[in-house]
Amino acid sequence: MAAALDLDVVTAAEQTRRGRYRQRVMVCQSISCLAAGAQATRTAIEQATDEEGLGHDVQVVPTGCMGLCSRGPLAQVVPRGGAPTLYGDVTAEAGRQLVASLPRRAPPPPAAVTDRVLDPDMPFFACQRRFVLANAGRIDPERIEDYVAEGGYRAMQTALQSMAPDDVIEAIAASGLRGRGGAGYPTAKKWRLLAAAGGEHKYVVANGDEGDPGAFMDRTVMEDDPHRVLEGIALAAYATGADRAFLYVRAEFARAVERLDAAIRAARRHRLLGRRVLGSDFSLDVSVRIGAGAFVCGEETALMASVEGGRGTPRLRPPYPTEQGLWGAPTVINNVETLANVPGIIGRGPEAFAAIGTSASNGTKVFALAGSLVNTGLIEVPMGITLRQIVEDVGGGIAGGRAFKAAQTGGPSGGCIPAELLDTPMDYERLQALGSIMGSGGLIVMDDSVTMPEVARYFMEFCRDESCGKCVPCRAGTVQLVGLLDRICTGAGTTRDLAQLESLGQTVRETSLCGLGQTAPNPLFSTLEHFRGEYLDLLVDGDTAGGEDG
Amino acid sequence: MARPRAQPDAAVTIDGAPVRVFSGESLLAAANRAGIPIPTLCAVQGLSVWGGCRVCVVEVAGDHTLRPACATTAVDGMEVTTGSDRLVEHRRQIVELLFAEGNHVCAVCVSNGACELQDLAVDLGVDHIRFAYQHPDRGVDLSHPRYGLDHNRCILCSRCVRTCAEIEGANVWAIAARGAGSRLVAELDEPWGESTSCTSCGKCVAVCPTGALFDKGTGVGEMRHDRDVIGFLAAAREQGEWHDREQQP
Numbered sequence: 001m002a003a004a005l006d007l008d009v010v011t012a013a014e015q016t017r018r019g020r021y022r023q024r025v026m027v028c029q030s031i032s033c034l035a036a037g038a039q040a041t042r043t044a045i046e047q048a049t050d051e052e053g054l055g056h057d058v059q060v061v062p063t064g065c066m067g068l069c070s071r072g073p074l075a076q077v078v079p080r081g082g083a084p085t086l087y088g089d090v091t092a093e094a095g096r097q098l099v100a101s102l103p104r105r106a107p108p109p110p111a112a113v114t115d116r117v118l119d120p121d122m123p124f125f126a127c128q129r130r131f132v133l134a135n136a137g138r139i140d141p142e143r144i145e146d147y148v149a150e151g152g153y154r155a156m157q158t159a160l161q162s163m164a165p166d167d168v169i170e171a172i173a174a175s176g177l178r179g180r181g182g183a184g185y186p187t188a189k190k191w192r193l194l195a196a197a198g199g200e201h202k203y204v205v206a207n208g209d210e211g212d213p214g215a216f217m218d219r220t221v222m223e224d225d226p227h228r229v230l231e232g233i234a235l236a237a238y239a240t241g242a243d244r245a246f247l248y249v250r251a252e253f254a255r256a257v258e259r260l261d262a263a264i265r266a267a268r269r270h271r272l273l274g275r276r277v278l279g280s281d282f283s284l285d286v287s288v289r290i291g292a293g294a295f296v297c298g299e300e301t302a303l304m305a306s307v308e309g310g311r312g313t314p315r316l317r318p319p320y321p322t323e324q325g326l327w328g329a330p331t332v333i334n335n336v337e338t339l340a341n342v343p344g345i346i347g348r349g350p351e352a353f354a355a356i357g358t359s360a361s362n363g364t365k366v367f368a369l370a371g372s373l374v375n376t377g378l379i380e381v382p383m384g385i386t387l388r389q390i391v392e393d394v395g396g397g398i399a400g401g402r403a404f405k406a407a408q409t410g411g412p413s414g415g416c417i418p419a420e421l422l423d424t425p426m427d428y429e430r431l432q433a434l435g436s437i438m439g440s441g442g443l444i445v446m447d448d449s450v451t452m453p454e455v456a457r458y459f460m461e462f463c464r465d466e467s468c469g470k471c472v473p474c475r476a477g478t479v480q481l482v483g484l485l486d487r488i489c490t491g492a493g494t495t496r497d498l499a500q501l502e503s504l505g506q507t508v509r510e511t512s513l514c515g516l517g518q519t520a521p522n523p524l525f526s527t528l529e530h531f532r533g534e535y536l537d538l539l540v541d542g543d544t545a546g547g548e549d550g
Numbered sequence: 551m552a553r554p555r556a557q558p559d560a561a562v563t564i565d566g567a568p569v570r571v572f573s574g575e576s577l578l579a580a581a582n583r584a585g586i587p588i589p590t591l592c593a594v595q596g597l598s599v600w601g602g603c604r605v606c607v608v609e610v611a612g613d614h615t616l617r618p619a620c621a622t623t624a625v626d627g628m629e630v631t632t633g634s635d636r637l638v639e640h641r642r643q644i645v646e647l648l649f650a651e652g653n654h655v656c657a658v659c660v661s662n663g664a665c666e667l668q669d670l671a672v673d674l675g676v677d678h679i680r681f682a683y684q685h686p687d688r689g690v691d692l693s694h695p696r697y698g699l700d701h702n703r704c705i706l707c708s709r710c711v712r713t714c715a716e717i718e719g720a721n722v723w724a725i726a727a728r729g730a731g732s733r734l735v736a737e738l739d740e741p742w743g744e745s746t747s748c749t750s751c752g753k754c755v756a757v758c759p760t761g762a763l764f765d766k767g768t769g770v771g772e773m774r775h776d777r778d779v780i781g782f783l784a785a786a787r788e789q790g791e792w793h794d795r796e797q798q799p
Binding site: 504 | 599600601602603604605607615616618621639640643644647648650651680681682684705706724725727728729730731732
């Protein structure tokens with residue numbers, strides 16, 4: 001049996017390897033930049049490096065997301081011992097010019113290169129705090145050595161060598177980490193339940209079934225830093241006494257599946273997973289389970305049915321998964337981002353994490369910032385940041401000279417936040433009080449060209465299409481809600497339709513079986529709460545009193 | 551769920567009345583035993599809990615969410631309300647949703663007068679449907695020699711699925727597709743009559759709350775008029791002729 005990996009040796013070897021190069025050129029190969037042509041940029045940069053004879057001097061590193069997706073393809077030049085420079089809109093041609101400007105005695109870089117430099121002090125970067133995404137954009141996600149060289153698997157080593165499982169849970173409790181999937185349940189509380197449960201096997205499941213429209217937080221973490229997720233899973237398993245783990249990833253995230261699979265193989269090869277991890281008594285069997293891409297499979301009981309090979313429909317809780325989970329055994333299910341926070345908390349100490357954010361919501365939150373903003377992309381901000389800071393500073397304000405109208409958080413289960421509430425700090429409780437939710441991190445900013453009833457209709461259609469069909473209010477209710485919203489949006493709705501919309505919405509919310517149905521009317525109710533006038537304006541009989549059931 | 555013991559060992563209050571319950575018993579079973587009606591369309595004693603129809607939702611004091619009575623274990627001291635205005639309105643809407651979702655035309659249904667959906671609608675005073683009828687064209691499967699399946703009347707309660715799997719052990723039925731497109735399928739979506747695992751036991755027909763599963767020959771459209779019999783009898787009586795008569799198919 002191969003000896004356990006010595007993390008110090010790997011780190012030293014990796015640093016020597018990096019030290020051989022005078023410059024490292026990091027080229028973002030994350031989804032958003034790929035869509036903007038980053039594949040061609042990478043090829044051009046690699047070819048130019050060869051042609052200029054810089055192969056010994058310049059290392060080209062394909063990396064994950066650097067954040068500012070709206071300026072992609074992004075590339076970053078990191079000189080040995082110097083400050084990095086980030087470039088935006090690096091087309092293949094610009095990539096070639098960038099490489100040509102790298103040699104020591106090259107003429108000063110042309111305007112085509114310098115014009116693309118992004119100011120590291122711009123609010124987009126300055127307001128962020130990278131904790132989960134610490135490595136994204138800085139390492140090659142396909143090399144385990146890169147992760148180890150950045151301090152990877154050290155938290156696991158520390159835990160295995162010097163912490164009892166309970167100590168790990170206590171550290172998580174002290175950090176105040178709450179579930180990043182949306183509900184914000186304290187992670188340590190969940191882990192304690194699993195740790196206390198008996199049984200021959202216990203399971204840890206990482207929920208990577210991110211399905212909100214426009215959201216790609218978990219996907220990015222899995223693709224760009226897969227070992228961080230694995231380390232988080234290992235720590236969760238060690239803390240709770242679980243011996244098996246599944247990563248549930250939807251099939252659409254083909255690259256995440258590929259990378260996680262490769263990462264698991266690499267970690268096993270180095271005995272960072274598998275039997276007797278790092279020579280300790282702790283063993284963990286991790287594998288990826290591919291979901292067929294149903295939104296409802298993000299709900300934990302439906303997810304478990306899917307992992308077991310069944311139809312992805314939810315079941316009633318209780319019993320909760322920590323009592324009866326996969327194949328009847330105690331199971332804990334954590335969101336990918338939650339788990340990706342764990343190595344940082346154990347590695348840097350819970351205090352470092354607890355120092356970020358507000359009193360009730362600690363740490364950072366990753367958002368997929370989308371919509372009518374100047375800057376869009378993947379951001380990680382401290383909890384408690386106001387929506388105004390996100391929109392105006394990080395997002396650079398509304399693009400095209402239009403005015404801000406509303407921001408939708410939490411996707412189809414969330415709600416919208418209007419301009420007058422822009423100063424709301426983003427934390428679990430305050431978003432909930434506004435009729436929205438933190439959600440997994442979808443954040444869509446809308447300008448004044450958007451009509452809110454249509455936003456509600458869009459999300460309601462999404463929920464109708466994603467309803468599993470098990471319970472009546474969600475299956476048949478969402479169909480009727482879409483129908484009523486259709487009537488209103490097309491100008492055929494009446495006051496009676498609006499009254500029925502609200503009354504049926506209430507029934508769907510209160511009587512549906514699982515979270516999908518219970519939260520499906522949220523976008524409807526929150527747009528009604530903040531933009532009721534827009535609904536009333538669309539009614540054909542706007543002036544008459546509310547009709548009674550005929 | 552634990553098997554009920556011989557003696558009730560806890561007490562709950564349902565609609566103000568004290569009800570003794572067995573440990574592990576559901577609120578639905580306890581209420582039924584006490585003669586307090588809580589409607590349900592998917593629960594059947596002896597089958598696993600499904601919790602999909604949602605008409606059995608009740609209020610439990612101290613709980614901000616409604617609980618399905620079929621899937622909620624009665625816990626000592628629970629105070630349960632089964633018939634508040636809010637609950638009745640939710641139930642009404644759910645029943646109306648079902649009527650609007652499928653094609654439930656009682657007048658021509660085999661189950662007219664013996665239908666749980668119809669009974670519940672009557673109990674709730676549903677005299678019209680406020681929602682837009684979807685008029686789906688879901689088809690009818692008459693391939694089985696003894697039974698028929700009218701998908702238009704199916705409310706996807708899964709009683710047949712559970713009965714076949716848990717009582718008969720044949721596992722013929724399943725629910726396929728999702729959302730409004732969900733439908734009952736035999737085997738891997740084959741005509742019922744071609745199912746090799748169906749034992750033709752008829753338990754699924756017995757347990758169906760509506761007219762979706764029915765005995766062949768009982769359908770309104772299956773009524774056959776045999777008018778030739780009059781001519782035959784008249785000829786026999788008046789002319790004394792007893793011609794052999796071909797049986798109507």
